[in-house]
Amino acid sequence: MVRPAVIAHRGYAGVAPENTVTAATRAAERDETAMLEIDVQPAACGTPVVVHDERLEGTRDGRPLTDATGLIWETSLEALQETRVLGTDATIPTLDELLAAVPETVGVNVELKNPGTADLRVGESLPADECANRREIWQPFVERVVADCTDFGSDLLFSSFCEGAIAALRETAEYAAAPLLQDDLEAGLEIARRYDCEAIHPPRSAIVGTDLSGAAYTGGSAAEPKIDVLETAHDEGRAVNVWTARNWVQFDALAAAGVDGILADYPGLDEGSDV
Incomplete structure (x- = not known):
């Protein structure tokens, strides 16, 4: 059986400060890492920075997200680069x-956050008119992101929960694209068809035939x-990369179902499988 590609979610957020160079x-x-998954947003000047949350304050597993406060896109690049994660x-x-x-040697999945x-x-x-408006909102930032990716020599895959981002990417470059699916699975499939996307990224709860199917999970229905x-x-000829495995039991279940890639919070989850 072909093993799914291991995609390091925010750089294996379970063991390292997420979305950082470290x-x-x-x-x-790590040998098993086929691809890194990262999130991008603009600093106040429009420069793409790698960070997940909209705000600098908050917590993740009991730790402060950063030592600063405020919205990412209202914070100067200089201040963001001094912010500890x-x-x-x-x-x-x-x-x-x-x-x-x-x-x-490692690909990168850039989530347009x-x-x-x-x-x-x-x-x-x-609808078409609303999508056009959303594409215009996303276009300047997507163009900045694509420009920063030009010299990267490995595989790139762009994903987003927002159709406007996928539409802007298709207007800007020929990179592979994948809609991130949430509760409305049919909407995500329709977006994939509309833009002839190479992949889709559903939550683990959307994969039928597993114990994970239908379980309450972020962005997915119970x-x-x-x-x-x-x-x-x-x-339809699209790859399926699933988010997010947090233990080897979940990884095994998704692998057995036949998914193509698994976003993982921890390294080594594939080592627990004998599938």
């Missing part, structure tokens, strides 16, 4: 800085999925 370089050193000495990097530190607005249309398949997104995507 996390990325450590994850890239999760109580460590690691700082928020620019996209250009992180990519420069990643060896070209936010173009610099609190008004997002997440997980929706949009009900049994009405659509077999794995079978549908494969029938």
Whole structure:
């Protein structure tokens, strides 16, 4: 059986300060890591920076997200680059800085998280006029992101929960794309069809035929999925990369189901499997 690709979620966020150069370089050193997954948003000047949350304050597993406060896109690049992540000495990097530190033996999944607005249309398949408006909102930031990726020599895959981001990418470059699916699985599949996306990224609770199916999970319904997104995507020629495995039992279940890639919070989860 072909094993799914291991995608280091935020650089294996379970063992390193997420979305930092430290996390990325450590994850890239591991043999099983096929790809890194990172999140990008703009600093106040528009420069793409690698960070997940919209705000600098908050907590993750009991630790402060950073030692600063405020919205990412209202904070200067200089201030962001001095901000410490999760109580460590690691700082928020620019996209250009992180990519420069990643060896070209490892691919990168760039999640287009936010173009610099609190008004997002997440997980929706949009009418044509609204999609055009959303594409215009995303376009300047997506162009900056693509420009920073130009010199990166390995595989790149762009993903987003927002159709406007996928639309802007298709207007800007020919990189592979994947909608991130949430509760409305059919909407995500429709976006994949509309932009002829190479992959889809559903939550682990969306994979039918596993014990994970229908379990309450971030971004997913607690009900049994009405659509077999794995079978549908494969029938349509798309890869299925699932988020997010936190232990080897979850990894094994997803691997046995036949997914193509698994975003993992911890390294070594594939070693627990005898599938």
